[in-house]
Amino acid sequence: MLRSPALPNMGLLGTYFAGDQLQGPVLTVRKDLLVGADAELPWPYSVRWEGKLAASRAGEYMISALADGFVQVYVDGQLLINHLPDQINELNAGSVDSVYAEGVIYLEQGWHDISILFAPDSREAGLRLLWHPPGSAPGPLPSGYLSPVLPDVHGDDLALPPPPDLLDPRLGDDQFALTQGVELRQAAIVIPPGPLPxxxxxxxxxxxxxxxxxxxxxxxxxxxxxxxxxxxxxxxxxxxxxxxxxxxxxxxxxxxxxxxxxxxxxxxxxxxxxxxxxxxxxxxxxxxxxxxxxxxxxxxxxxxxxxxxxxxxxxxxxxxxxxxxxxxxxxxxxxxxxxxxxxxxxxxxxxxxxxxxxxxxxxxxxxxxxxxxxxxxxxxxxxxxxxxxxxxxxxxxxxxxxxxxxxxxxxxxxxxxxxxxxxxxxxxxxxxxxxxxxxxxxxxxxxxxxxxxxxxxxxxxxxxxxxxxxxxxxxxx
Missing domain, CATH: 2.120.10.30 (TolB, C-terminal domain)
Structure with a gap:
């Protein structure tokens, strides 16, 4: 008997809706290994991705999105990215230039709830997620640091992936690190640590x-x-x-x-x-x-x-x-x-x-x-x-x-x-x-x-x- 291989426990769980309002008829619910990839669904549609984000070491995390359309990112229930386009293109109107938005948040070591809302503004529109983890270099947000596990599952039940390599060992260790290279940041939302013990x-x-x-x-x-x-x-x-x-x-x-x-x-x-x-x-x-x-x-x-x-x-x-x-x-x-x-x-x-x-x-x-x-x-x-x-x-x-x-x-x-x-x-x-x-x-x-x-x-x-x-x-x- 042939069996399909199990999908790796990476990426996020996506719920896709007909229309751009993140409500109404559900087109499909699926695990997306690559968040923002071509959905191969009739446009207009919208999607809510949910799951966990791995903070393999404590520190300051910059999360950013390069998006064509409406996008919001929440981490631990806190709004981190909020891009609201002035207008959503009408059908066949073509796409506008992608918009870059970012937010900064302090995260303790462990898994954190993440939710991403996206409504593409055209058939060709896309979404790309990036990050800058503490002590390491910025780059695309790897799927291995995301898990399609819903918030009601405790993060302690998941093994953390190893932290990215440090740019300088003096920045920290596997538990915590400071960050280098923040000169070009333009975060509209910054969430400092707290409350603390x-x-x-x-x-x-x-x-x-x-x-x-x-x-x-x-x-x-x-x-x-x-x-x-x-x-x-x-x-x-x-x-x-x-x-x-x-x-x-x-x-x-x-x-x-x-x-x-x-x-x-x-x-x-x-x-x-x-x-x-x-x-x-x-x-x-x-x-x-x-x-x-x-x-x-x-x-x-x-x-x-x-x-x-x-x-x-x-x-x-x-x-x-x-x-x-x-x-x-x-x-x-x-x-x-x-x-x-x-x-x-x-x-x-x-x-x-x-x-x-x-x-x-x-x-x-x-x-x-x-x-x-x-x-x-x-x-x-x-x-x-x-x-x-x-x-x-x-x-x-x-x-x-x-x-x-x-x-x-x-x-x-x-x-x-x-x-x-x-x-x-x-x-x-x-x-x-x-x-x-x-x-x-x-x-x-x-x-x-x-x-x-x-x-x-x-x-x-x-x-x-x-x-x-x-x-x-x-x-x-």
Whole structure:
């Protein structure tokens, strides 16, 4: 007895309808190994493909469609591509040029529901699916990463295909990777990670006396930094043109003000243990000597334009997020210009870098206009946040193991990332902050992590703590 060979469990399940409205008489239901191939059906028709998409490693996925006609793509029930032609061609009117549309979404490792709706605008119209998986090269979306399994089947029952090859092993591994080569993207829809498993720190102290100029008030605060020696917390009280020093229990110990301060925006600690203050409006770096109270400008041999963030690496080199200049500038401890990363015409420049740090010898920046974090030494990136503004943009804070926190002013929370950049957890208390911007973090000998956060809208600063073990990746990771 002859038997037909079983179709491989790849591709998607297509339901084809008579007419272009994705409803009405069903012409056929079948497994399509190649989505968008010639349907060999009378036109006009429309089709809904359903199944699963394999994310063999966690990260940022770009899905795109080259289509002649109406097309929508949903991943995990979220609209990712939405191309609505101005008009659908009448019968025999001929096809128009294919339209390219793309969307970007963060996916955890595993299988994800995917649904594609397509109504071709002519008999000859077609659809081509492409993708750019994390850490790998863009190209056609292979059928092997699609499965014609409906959403009611759990993805754990399916074996994941092996992840595509990495362009650079430093981008990640088989579990997670950053992405390279995003310069030409034009995604209309971008879906950052979240919600993530929660972490729940304990409040140690808070200064929240409303916005104002009083001794016990702040006005539009931003960056902050821990004194590694004395345990004090330095805060850029931006609106009041000063830097405040708080003691370990939240008492105000000292105020540093200077006529040269115009918009002190961020604070970092130098290799010598002195606070460095970045002034966005004066466009300069000043060094504070807490012992004498003196404030001295640092002479640098490059210029900045509205810089918003500052960091220091283990060698004492200074990283400046030169926001208006569209770059991250690295200076020697004495202010000599060493190298610039990014530039006005680059993706980093277009995204507007608002903070920079070096943690575990790895340089990072975050860009406000596109919500991206960047590992600067390899140009690896990830959309981590919704887009925000440069005036109240996200900031970074690292821990000795290379992991780090990033504030999310738009969603009013804080994210925690692994040393590779993978988003792992988020602040548990929704709505606790109005607009969290500045952040600093450190870990003590007791393995307790301390996190300080400024809220630029509520004009507050708060200190939190939690056991380091509670930040470990969830078991599901």
């Amino acid at each position: 929660a972490f729940s720190p304990e409040l140690v102290w808070q200064v929240a006396n409303g916005c104002g100029r009083g001794d016990d008030q702040l006005d539009w605060p931003h960056g902050l930094a821990f004194d590694p020696q004395g345990g004090r917390l330095f805060v850029a009280d931006t609106g009041n043109r000063r830097v405040l020093a708080f003691g370990p229990t939240g008492e105000l110990e000292e105020v540093f003000a200077d006529q040269a301060f115009e918009e002190p925006f961020d604070v970092e600690i130098s290799r010598e243990g002195l606070p460095l203050v970045l002034d966005a409006l004066a466009q300069q770096i000043s060094r504070i000597d807490p012992a004498s109270g003196s404030i001295t400008p640092l002479e640098v041999d490059t210029g900045f334009y509205r810089p918003r963030g500052i960091g220091v690496d283990e060698a004492g080199n200074i990283l400046v997020a030169d926001t208006g200049g569209g770059r991250v500038a690295m200076l020697s401890p004495t202010g000599d210009y060493l190298v610039g990363m990014g530039g006005p015409e680059t993706e980093i420049g277009q995204g507007q870098p608002v903070d920079a740090m070096a943690v575990a010898n790895t340089p990072w920046t975050v860009t406000a206009e596109d919500g991206r974090i960047w590992r600067l030494d390899i140009s690896g990136t990830l959309v981590a946040l919704p887009r925000s503004t440069t005036l109240d943009g996200p900031q970074l804070a690292g821990l000795p193991d290379g992991s780090f926190f990033v504030t999310d002013p738009v969603r009013q929370l804080v994210q925690y990332h692994s040393s590779a950049g993978q988003p792992l957890r988020q602040w548990a208390y929704a709505g606790l902050f109005d607009r969290p911007t500045g952040i600093a973090a450190k870990i003590g000998n007791d393995d307790m992590v301390q996190i300080a956060v400024t809220d630029s809208a509520a004009c507050s600063v708060s200190l939190w703590r939690l056991p380091a073990v509670t930040l470990e990746p969830p078991l599901s990771e």
